[in-house]
Amino acid sequence: MRRAPSSSASGSWPPSGSSWRRSSGSSVTGPLLCVWSAGLRCGVPPGIDAYPEGNSRNRRRAPVARGRASLREHAGGADDRTDPDVDPREGGSMPTAQPAIFNDMGEHQWYVHLSRTEGADLATIKGVVRDLRAACADQDINLVLGFGPTLLADIGAEMPNDFQPFETIKSTDGSGREAKGTQEELLFWMTSAHKDRNWKAQWDARQALKGHMAVARETITFIYGASLDMTGFIDGTGNPQGEAAERAAAVVPDGEPGAGGSFINAQRWVHDLEAWEKLPVKEQEAVFGRTKAESTRLDEQPETSHVAHVELREGATADATKPKRDELVRRSTPYALHTGDVGLYFMAFCKTQAPLRERLRAMYGADGGVRDRLTDFSNPASGSFYFAPSVEALDAGLR
Template sequence: MTHAQPGILLPAPRLAVYLDFDLAAEGDARGALARLREIADGEQVVVGIGLSTVQALGKHIDGLRALPAISGPGIDVPSTPAALWLWLRGDDRGVLLHLARRLEAALAPAFYLRDSVDAFQYQNSRDLTGYEDGTENPKGAAAEAAGIVHGRGPGLDGSSFVAVQRWVHELARFEAMSAEQQDLSIGRHRVGNAEIDDAPPSAHVKRTAQESFTPAAFVLRRSMPWARGLEAGLMFVAFGRSPDAFEALLRRMTGGEDGITDALFRFTWPLTGACYWCPPLAGGRLDLRALGQ
């Protein structure tokens, strides 16, 4: 899918910075997006546009909606939408810092920075709990089918929807569990990564078996660990051809189907949650014709 932002389909980078922007009440969103188009290449800078920005431009993107806030037994999953989401990818923290400053200046005063989060790869693409992340990610043509819009016409084909949540881990609570309890919570053995066939129905792997949904709920995950001082967790990032699959996964995790909540919530929970539309590329630049520019 040559029109997709290439950073969506590439493996996660060594380092990343996530930027959330809000839209000023009387800001010139069109002018700011035009400046962003001169910088963002879709690979070093992946762009997600929020519902509030689309509405401010008087446009509609079919499928784009706010990520719903969901509650389950003892669980509250928040919805914290932003107007614009940028994923900066690279392997040099200083380069990413200067790139973030350049983007912030280009988007001002229409968009103002709400939050910035640093992320990194841990060992061989493991979560900070030590478990491999993204084991069952679709690959190749299956990744494009799951993560990229197709059959919708120019300006939409090659786009994607991304769900973003910042999860905070209570690592002391996790480390107080036995190795067997940890494995059963995930549904995989940390050593060897083999799936545990007789894991309880609350195990994360059982809750989120993408092929067990109707229709199948495949997403393309590009999650990375994050840290601020000693606070840390996982920046969950999942691309899809619509938000439907991710919302189905989240409803099952929170017990919406059968009252069984995902065992992950014993030691981690999301602080944020949002959904964005990632426009395609045309001629190496963001294709914003669906937004009228």
């Protein structure tokens, strides 16, 4: 079993040479309290959700389970409770991917990125995350937990192959365009039909983590029209079709380190809509490599098109005569901030990390190719790679 070097043997943070005292106890002062009634599930607009190059459709699937016992008793999270005494690293059946990766998102999404602060206590962090899983299960909130390399190692989860932090990728054409790296240690991604429930769950977790983890950034997103990006183009056309194909693309196979888990690329892309909307539709279509109305792939791909950079094929990128390779499951949604910034929160899941890096490097021409023209109109303000461990690995690592 491969593991990254742990940054802390004792569970405190930072790892070495410190005299900071670890707080007593292995859990927070109390469970996260939720006060809402069950309520009815809101409808979800038909659609798709992500970027770059399309993403995963918001299919209707079975609703997440609502726990009926105390929060502590069902801390496995929505639809993902397993025997906490079974360590997936000791063998057994195929580990279970976190269900929220594939569940319907609902109309409201909330992203919270955190990193440890001086004197952080790992046991306290684990207790808060356990309570958050329970709270989300109780309130019909889909929750994906993503861990950066340092925190994943410290909770004792199996380290997947080739798990690297997000490093800034710079274009080489003098444009100054870059995919900014802002690697953090922990991601909460919450989705549901109820914005108030999302808010309450993440707020309680943040309060309980004070003194141990600080929020680096957060973004609230929504479904726009019939699954449109702010550019007016449909999202999701390029994703694997069907749940089996999605799982094959997104989940680390059985027998490999981190089996049942998934690599995540999380970025907040900021659109220059004023410049974009000045382009004629035909030129917009050339930028994406698809028609605007129907999202039909253009027969002839401009070398600067988005499709030409991110549609990975055997032998040659974007060669429609060749089979696709290294596909992703994209689950992204648009946002609009009070600052006036608008754009798309890009979430991609893959069974290996290399294709995530490959697409970004291609988009920015980092290896000598032509830069993706889409980066003239949108660029990421943040970027982190995470790993979403299997349900069983979470249960074991958070004990």
